[in-house]
Amino acid sequence: RCNGTLPGTLGLSEWPGESNLLQTFTAWCNSHLRKAGTQIENIEDDFRNGLKLMLLLEVISGERLPKPDKGKMRFHKIANVNKALDFICSKGVKLVSIGAEEIVDGNTKMTLGMIWTIILRFAIQDISVEETSAKEGLLLWCQRKTAPYRNVNVQNFHISWKDGLALCALIHRHRPDLIDYSKLRKDDPIGNLNTAFEVAEKYLDIPKMLDAEDIVNTPKPDEKAIMTYVSCFYHAFAGAEQAETAANRICKVLAVNQENEKLMEEYEKLASELLEWIRKTIPWLENRMAEQQMKAMQQKLEDFRDYRRIHKPPRVQEKCQLEINFNTLQTKLRLSNRPAFMPSEGKMVSDIANAWKGLEQVEKGYEEWLLTEIRRLERLDHLAEKFKQKCSLHQSWTSGKEELLSMKDYESASLMEIRALMRKHEAFESDLAAHQDRVEQIAAIAQELNELDYHDASSVNARCQGICDQWDNLGTLTQKRRDSLERVEKLWETIDQLYLEFAKRAAPFNNWMDGAMEDLQDMFIVHSTEEIHSLITAHDQFKATLPEADKERMATMGIQSEIVKIAQTYGIKLSGVNPYTNLSPQDITNKWEAVKHLVPLRDQMLQEEVARQQANERLRRQFAAQANIIGPWIQTKMEEIGHVSVDIAGSLEEQMNNLKQYEQNIINYKCNIDKLEGDHQLSQESLIFDNKHTNYTMEHIRVGWEQLLTTIARTINEVENQILTRDAKGISQEQLNEFRASFNHFDRKRNGMMDPDDFRACLISMGYDLGEVEFARIMTLVDSNNTGVVTFQAFIDFMTRETAETDTADQVMASFKILASDKAYITVDELRRELPAEQAEYCISRMTRYIGADGPAGALDYISFSSALYGESDL
16 A cells, blocks of 8 residues: 655654544534535444445545446455545645545554545645644634734644634634623633534534534643544635635735826926926027127026026936936836836926926026126127217317318408418318327228217217318318419418428327327226236337437427527517417427326226236136136046946945045035135136136036936936835845846946847846747847837846746636626625725726626726736726
């Protein structure tokens, strides 16, 4: 016969007393035989012919045994018992010294051993909790179910059950409507046991297999009897256990779905708000309507600075947080076998990035336009002031000239007077020609003001036109007067050469002094020390000409002295007026003194401008000194973060702590950026727009700083997602470290990515046997967008899918099927009965109506709902 033992059984030599087991085993057998319409009275005799033994095995196994022999002879009975024993052996049971002859002969010990073997195999062996043995599994199940109950401590299958409270607790745990546990007393063991026996027999269809008095009065109740009886409770409640497990699985899946939907709604809201802000901000930055006054344009520049300092930074944080939320959501969806989240049209991360890029382009253009306009207005103010000065000088000179040229004094003049008038007119023409250059300068300045769109161009044009019209009229009147004088008599013979020479030399010299005074009082605008030094050089050159000019003055004044000397010598009475010019020697002297007075004033003005330009240069150097430190610092930190992202030092939590500290150090550096912003503002307020001492502009520093903050936040988010992946998939830190080490080894460019060839080599090194078709399939998983590279996150996602299990749509369907008692549909009442209220209502609101003919009104389709949870159909 079969040799060996079933796990958990005793050898026949160890078999205890039989009396306590007869009642239990008989009742157990009858609980199954009555399903076939029969029962036994005496366990030793009623199995001797093998017929009821075969019938018992068919009932409990659900399988057909070979047809029994009909005869009543001994060999017929032995043949039937052997068929039963062969069937038991076919189920992997090893019997110990149990032969058909002993059963046919009514050997009680052998018969009980055989029944215990059947109980172990068909009632207890399949009970396994957390991979324990059958006996340990049944004991663990009892301990968990009775743990919350007072006065119950299940440690074995004998003494722990003597007071009856453990049995009552099992019943109350699953059917609290059958027993009021609060009224039970530990000092009434017989009452407790009988209560459990009676309730089990009446409501749970578990026959009474034990005797209360025997259990209480026995120091150590029979373990096999207790195990047999308790196993009936396990099987009676197995359906409820299965339903509870199914309900827990469904609740877990629904909770994941609800959390993901909340994250999707939050993403959509945040994306909408950020895009709306960008949409409203861009038109403001695109508005290039120039102001006419410098003060108004400077206010626009201040508003732009407020936008940069106050309004934009929170939006930079929102954009970064949006990307982090999107990555976290996608990771959660991958980990729960859900389809990737596809935001509403126009709200993809790429859409937001493009909108942000457009905003920054418009922002850059707006700032350039502002600075250009300020330079233009500054130039306009300078030109307008210069225009006014030149116009005033010119109009001062032309004052009364038209009346003078229109006079008819030559009609009644003497010959000498006519000649004097002619020479005076020649001097005037010389003076007129000398002023031609100033008129042309006035016209040129007016034209430039028009080209630069000066706000008061109409007044400038009117004044310029008046001067030009007057100048044309002066030319006409001059020519008419010359013609008139030439028409009078011949050119006078007697001319006072000295008067004439004085007039001819005094007029250009006077004009030179006018020009010198104009230049010494001329407005200027410079932006560098080089430009102001150029003006100083020109001024020094002018001063170098003063000795020569003084010689000319002395020569001119010498002519006047000669006139006085001749007059005194020949007794000529002078009228005190030069007939050829209105310039007197005193006029020349006064203007010369004025020129000498203006020279040191010009020196002082230029030196003050030198000081201002030196101060500007200090601002440039101060800004450059900081920018040349901050710029490389930001670049270095960016590179360090790139190295950190592929480093395997320590656990993910340690890496997270290090990154958080790293992020804090970066945030602490913000004071340096703010100080640089302050220096930048001082430079702009001083109208400094260039800096040869550094290649870094404030815009470069701002963009680099924002990228640095975004990069460290993304790196932290990647580690958070790895922690999320590790915890959700149940993979260990060692596995993650192994994955990262493999990735880093084949990341040959050290840029956080592998190309397909390196990825194939990495997989082969990890034991994958890859053909072209299989590798192509894997590439579609890790590079769904065909970028041509495999990122670390994609690699981790693939490896965790390979090494961990997740819930599937089929598993959820199977769980719903249990709650629906194997039906293809489920009812609202069943959902509310089996699931917590929130999850039940979630399912009811989303499940579609069941359309099968076998379902009642209001039945729901849980199959399509389960598929929709995993993206295989639509909710």
